[in-house]
Amino acid sequence: MDFGIKGRRAIVCASSKGLGRACAEALAEEGVNLVLTARTEGPLLKTAEEIRTKYDVNVVAIAGDITTEEGRAAVLKECPDPDILINNAGGPPPGDFRDWSTEDWMKALNANMLTAIELIRQTVDGMQERKFGRIINITSAAVKAPIDILGLSNGARAGLTGFVAGISRKTVAHNVTINGLLPGPFDTDRLKSTLEPAAKATGKSIKEVAAERAALNPAGRFGQPEEFGATCAFLCSDKAGFITGQNILLDGGAFPGTL
Ligand code: NAP
Numbered sequence: 001m002d003f004g005i006k007g008r009r010a011i012v013c014a015s016s017k018g019l020g021r022a023c024a025e026a027l028a029e030e031g032v033n034l035v036l037t038a039r040t041e042g043p044l045l046k047t048a049e050e051i052r053t054k055y056d057v058n059v060v061a062i063a064g065d066i067t068t069e070e071g072r073a074a075v076l077k078e079c080p081d082p083d084i085l086i087n088n089a090g091g092p093p094p095g096d097f098r099d100w101s102t103e104d105w106m107k108a109l110n111a112n113m114l115t116a117i118e119l120i121r122q123t124v125d126g127m128q129e130r131k132f133g134r135i136i137n138i139t140s141a142a143v144k145a146p147i148d149i150l151g152l153s154n155g156a157r158a159g160l161t162g163f164v165a166g167i168s169r170k171t172v173a174h175n176v177t178i179n180g181l182l183p184g185p186f187d188t189d190r191l192k193s194t195l196e197p198a199a200k201a202t203g204k205s206i207k208e209v210a211a212e213r214a215a216l217n218p219a220g221r222f223g224q225p226e227e228f229g230a231t232c233a234f235l236c237s238d239k240a241g242f243i244t245g246q247n248i249l250l251d252g253g254a255f256p257g258t259l
Contacts, residue, residue, distance in 0.1 A: 004238030006031030008132075010084035011075055013037050013066045013119070016044040018188035019138055019228050020088045026229030027084065027236060028055035035060045035079045037071070067111045072119060081126045084236045087116035088138040091190065092152035100152065108152035112139075113160040120164075120178070124171060133176030134236040137164060141184040141251045161247060168245035177244040179235050184251025185213065186223040219252030 009032070012024040016038035024034050028051050036051075038044040041063040048061035060078055064071035067089055092108040116137050127133025139157040146154040161180055168178035185191055192206065195213065199206045214221045228250055234240060235248070249255055 003030045008083040009033045009079060011035045011079055011082045012086040014088040016047045018190060019183060019186060019225055021047055022225035022229030023086050023232040025051060026233035028057045030233055033058035037062050037066050037075055039065050067115045076122055082123055083132055084134045085119060085123055086136045087119055089115055094149040097151045108156045112156035116160050117163060127176045128174035131175050135178040136232055136235055137180045139180045139182050141182045141249060143182055144249055145255050165245050172244040175241050180247040181232060182247055182249045183228060184254050186225055186228055188225060217252040217254055223250055
């Protein structure tokens, strides 16, 4: 299937590795030119070069923190008129809500709700005028099935999802869609870091803990970032203009509900 987005331009936030990188690669495979971001310059430049070489697309790397005004301004200066915007940032830490201060909450809300809203605010009108736009927010399966120790994530991402549910029904009239991608357990550095405490507590190796966790998923494994990227690329395609305001769960069947 031709996704019909060759030559389009995408901003992919937080994309030197993991799910962001997978989305960037899947878009590059469709011929989309990219602006990538991450805080650490070295790995970001390496990723940009690898994608550029493999897919023969234009890739610009902007090192910076996307959760800051300066970070966003640098990206939008490079690409003020993207056709595709993939919102992503690191997830907040786990913990007990009794320990979280207002400052902790503001940090999580900024990273996982307000940053995405701000980038949408600054790009969506141009997309509407040009009659094409695809916006994806990478959130979490926790939006659908909250995880108690990830309260900061549950709250901030649910806020973003609620906001998008409203505006995505307006923008679609101009061929601008906004959807959420909700990852369950995907094999990334982030996932590995969440296994470390369990490995330490039980004296097992990370490999053993990973195998036990993966076996609990109905698919019997973790998701692969490429699977996530492929779904993202389809939602960004010109074939997906009738899908908006949706939250697509990629969790190997872990959520037990009928709908
Ligand atoms: P990852 O493998 O750790 O990759 C995170 C990427 O984001 C890196 O490129 C990192 O580079 C960049 N990044 C982090 N904070 C940033 C910031 N403030 N500004 C710019 N770039 C930033 O993580 P992942 O697994 O892909 O997760 C992506 C998102 O999905 C996270 O919000 C995570 O909580 C969520 N999620 C993941 C899973 C999973 O199983 N993997 C499940 C549910 C939800 P730098 O560190 O150099 O900035």
